[in-house]
Amino acid sequence: MHELNNFFYPKSIAVIGASNSSGTIGFVELENLLKGSFTGKIFAVNPNHEQIQGIKSHKSVFEIKDEIDLAVVVVPAKAVPLVLEQCIEKKVKAVQIISAGFAEVGNTELTEQVQKIMNKGIKQGTRFLGPNILGTLYTKTGVDTIFNPPYRSPRPKLGGISFISQSGALGAAIIDWASVKNYGINKFISYGNAMDINEADLLEFLGQDKETKVIVMYIEGVKNGRKFFETAKKVAKKKPVVLIKGGVTEEASKATQSHTGSLAGSTQVFEALYKQTGIIKAETLNEVFEFAKIFGLEPKPKGEKVQIITNGGGLGVLSTDAVILNKLKLSMPSKKTVEKVAKISPQYAVLKNPMDLVGDADDERYRVAIEACMEDENIDSIILVMLFQVPNLSEKVDEIVFQLLKERKKPVAILSVGGTFSQKHKKKLTELGMSTFSSPFMAAKALKALTEFALRK
Amino acid sequence: MHELNNFFYPKSIAVIGASNSSGTIGFVELENLLKGSFTGKIFAVNPNHEQIQGIKSHKSVFEIKDEIDLAVVVVPAKAVPLVLEQCIEKKVKAVQIISAGFAEVGNTELTEQVQKIMNKGIKQGTRFLGPNILGTLYTKTGVDTIFNPPYRSPRPKLGGISFISQSGALGAAIIDWASVKNYGINKFISYGNAMDINEADLLEFLGQDKETKVIVMYIEGVKNGRKFFETAKKVAKKKPVVLIKGGVTEEASKATQSHTGSLAGSTQVFEALYKQTGIIKAETLNEVFEFAKIFGLEPKPKGEKVQIITNGGGLGVLSTDAVILNKLKLSMPSKKTVEKVAKISPQYAVLKNPMDLVGDADDERYRVAIEACMEDENIDSIILVMLFQVPNLSEKVDEIVFQLLKERKKPVAILSVGGTFSQKHKKKLTELGMSTFSSPFMAAKALKALTEFALRK
Numbered sequence: 001m002h003e004l005n006n007f008f009y010p011k012s013i014a015v016i017g018a019s020n021s022s023g024t025i026g027f028v029e030l031e032n033l034l035k036g037s038f039t040g041k042i043f044a045v046n047p048n049h050e051q052i053q054g055i056k057s058h059k060s061v062f063e064i065k066d067e068i069d070l071a072v073v074v075v076p077a078k079a080v081p082l083v084l085e086q087c088i089e090k091k092v093k094a095v096q097i098i099s100a101g102f103a104e105v106g107n108t109e110l111t112e113q114v115q116k117i118m119n120k121g122i123k124q125g126t127r128f129l130g131p132n133i134l135g136t137l138y139t140k141t142g143v144d145t146i147f148n149p150p151y152r153s154p155r156p157k158l159g160g161i162s163f164i165s166q167s168g169a170l171g172a173a174i175i176d177w178a179s180v181k182n183y184g185i186n187k188f189i190s191y192g193n194a195m196d197i198n199e200a201d202l203l204e205f206l207g208q209d210k211e212t213k214v215i216v217m218y219i220e221g222v223k224n225g226r227k228f229f230e231t232a233k234k235v236a237k238k239k240p241v242v243l244i245k246g247g248v249t250e251e252a253s254k255a256t257q258s259h260t261g262s263l264a265g266s267t268q269v270f271e272a273l274y275k276q277t278g279i280i281k282a283e284t285l286n287e288v289f290e291f292a293k294i295f296g297l298e299p300k301p302k303g304e305k306v307q308i309i310t311n312g313g314g315l316g317v318l319s320t321d322a323v324i325l326n327k328l329k330l331s332m333p334s335k336k337t338v339e340k341v342a343k344i345s346p347q348y349a350v351l352k353n354p355m356d357l358v359g360d361a362d363d364e365r366y367r368v369a370i371e372a373c374m375e376d377e378n379i380d381s382i383i384l385v386m387l388f389q390v391p392n393l394s395e396k397v398d399e400i401v402f403q404l405l406k407e408r409k410k411p412v413a414i415l416s417v418g419g420t421f422s423q424k425h426k427k428k429l430t431e432l433g434m435s436t437f438s439s440p441f442m443a444a445k446a447l448k449a450l451t452e453f454a455l456r457k
Numbered sequence: 458m459h460e461l462n463n464f465f466y467p468k469s470i471a472v473i474g475a476s477n478s479s480g481t482i483g484f485v486e487l488e489n490l491l492k493g494s495f496t497g498k499i500f501a502v503n504p505n506h507e508q509i510q511g512i513k514s515h516k517s518v519f520e521i522k523d524e525i526d527l528a529v530v531v532v533p534a535k536a537v538p539l540v541l542e543q544c545i546e547k548k549v550k551a552v553q554i555i556s557a558g559f560a561e562v563g564n565t566e567l568t569e570q571v572q573k574i575m576n577k578g579i580k581q582g583t584r585f586l587g588p589n590i591l592g593t594l595y596t597k598t599g600v601d602t603i604f605n606p607p608y609r610s611p612r613p614k615l616g617g618i619s620f621i622s623q624s625g626a627l628g629a630a631i632i633d634w635a636s637v638k639n640y641g642i643n644k645f646i647s648y649g650n651a652m653d654i655n656e657a658d659l660l661e662f663l664g665q666d667k668e669t670k671v672i673v674m675y676i677e678g679v680k681n682g683r684k685f686f687e688t689a690k691k692v693a694k695k696k697p698v699v700l701i702k703g704g705v706t707e708e709a710s711k712a713t714q715s716h717t718g719s720l721a722g723s724t725q726v727f728e729a730l731y732k733q734t735g736i737i738k739a740e741t742l743n744e745v746f747e748f749a750k751i752f753g754l755e756p757k758p759k760g761e762k763v764q765i766i767t768n769g770g771g772l773g774v775l776s777t778d779a780v781i782l783n784k785l786k787l788s789m790p791s792k793k794t795v796e797k798v799a800k801i802s803p804q805y806a807v808l809k810n811p812m813d814l815v816g817d818a819d820d821e822r823y824r825v826a827i828e829a830c831m832e833d834e835n836i837d838s839i840i841l842v843m844l845f846q847v848p849n850l851s852e853k854v855d856e857i858v859f860q861l862l863k864e865r866k867k868p869v870a871i872l873s874v875g876g877t878f879s880q881k882h883k884k885k886l887t888e889l890g891m892s893t894f895s896s897p898f899m900a901a902k903a904l905k906a907l908t909e910f911a912l913r914k
Contacts, residue, residue, distance in 0.1 A: 023848045105805040152878045153846040167771025169844050173874035180876040252777035284898040314624025320709035348562040387626050389610040391480045417630035419637040421609045441741040
């Protein structure tokens, strides 16, 4: 078993620095575990109390008789060395150091002291995540050490996207956002100062992890460039890896030093990384998950030819612009396809690309068009524009679309723009496992990323 | 009074082609008016019925004794010429032709016939909008002729953004989207084939309209380039005009012909337009309203120097990248500002740019930082990152921010990423009249557009 599995499948967890004071990190950490779905043993460690949140408080890890698979450390920075020494002696398998106050605030001496202790631990098989992290999340086993309380930051559902973030707060914000966007997250790992486990280790681990279908990374700088490069090459061959680099400008790169204590990697190095390893570059925060979504849900296209189906001319036009500007190609639907759709469409429908089913299109017109385009060998992928505002689409149209597409062999990006009613339909389609988008440009950009990935192999 | 006012302030409206069949356009048009807030007289015209939706149906406009300020025409294309002749004879002041089936489907003969009739009408003072339009919306007077039913497409609140769209469906989708985003819309006009009133007329009208603070346009091609250019020059000097061009690629430009019957203007011409008139270019659908929002809500900055305030390092880093990549400058906060904030911040807070108040920042730390930066003459505008997931920010922080910023003299873009809890706070801030964003890049890009506009004058 991979060593890092102890962070996600522990049989026992100790919260070192657990607290009774509501609102503190030491409180939230223990409370999340006690109230959550983790079924293993949970221990509180705090020498100043007899009981914490209703369970016994241990003076130190030595007072715990059981083996400890995972320790979550939330004590003040200056107490971290002693706690780590004790964890090592107790042979704890995995240690998360939530505590901050090390290299990121220029605390070199303490950092060096902790490094020495860690090195000793690593030799005997103890692995360390952090310090200066927000925690990890794996809802399947209930290992939730994110220190933001769930009422402020609801956890996302389980899914195939795993997410590594050097920045804790950013990671947390994205995880929180994923919850409302209904993205399925597998493993979330905030890795902060990366004094032991770094981005390359995590990438390798997630590359081997069968449940992880797509890997997303927020990175400011890498610890070991060569190792990361080699790992990325291997992993990106097997599964999609989407990376957003924080600090691509010199100015922002300076800011990263006082944040995770890391020197930001140069932009040139990262550009080479994308080119040579096949890692997918996200330029904005939005792209990160829009890409992850399409990679997680859609099959690989066989080519670059995109067919646009629409019931609104303007969105057909903007989608066409988006396809061309993203350097994809417009398909030419076959004669057979056009004939099929023409049979059930009014004369004023324009059955080219975009295929404009026009504003009075009903469920049936969509059904025939989708079916024909799915079978058409001239078409590699589809942007399916659906404006739900029009009166003729029924409430059942989502289900019809889903039935047609559930075993799809081509990627379909569904594009819909609108308010509460439209968003209800879009949410339904998302829940049924379809990739939905709000912007023509983003839909095309995501399809482009998917197409590039598919054709590179 | 401007002739076009008859479209927005009519004392009487006739729906020609009103219907009893639920779901049809002729039904929705009349129903919206009858159930809506329009306080003038409403007439139904349809020779085949005695009554429609409970009101008398007139055989033609001649049967109506009252003057008709606005006629909404929803009859089949082939019946349009006769209906227009009658409207002209009846001296209707303003005519909206919802009906489609003209140049956009290659129906040249009918188009020419209608054009001749229109020209006659224009001479006597009747003005025509359309054909092939979705309708107009002006919630203040209750003139709502959008043919999508409100339960499918809720109408946005009244505000300062007016929106002209050549594409009906796209316009409708955006109006619908504005409703859920809580953007305030003043006048919405779908102008379709523009056989009489065109984009230049509408731009001129909205330029003079006191309630319109920001003008947004979706245009595929212009009818009269010179006139549009001249009008744009005048109007863009007075108020912000944000334009998104559909059909910037040759491929999409072809698609516009079968959509609104117009030849798309060349991209070069539009690029010249942006440069020479001061019209603000939106490249994506998202940008349109993100720009409109910041122009509608924020004061003009005095310079290019942006200060980032954050409680999350990663978002500080990405915001820094976004500021630099959008060719704005980072401000250097004054010594006084730094001292004020340092007094109430822990040592590990990094008080530069980004000013990282760190994850345990509470309301007070934000209050002091915002106040200091608002007073700091080295700072022209602010990106205020607020991660609401952290435990230390209270439920009252929105109100505190609002009190500090309600009379702001610098633009502030509030950036927040997250799920339901965060979105609740963001919505509150939006309702209080603050500009909120979900993406660092978009926040910076919107600030850049605003700054360019401000400094050009």
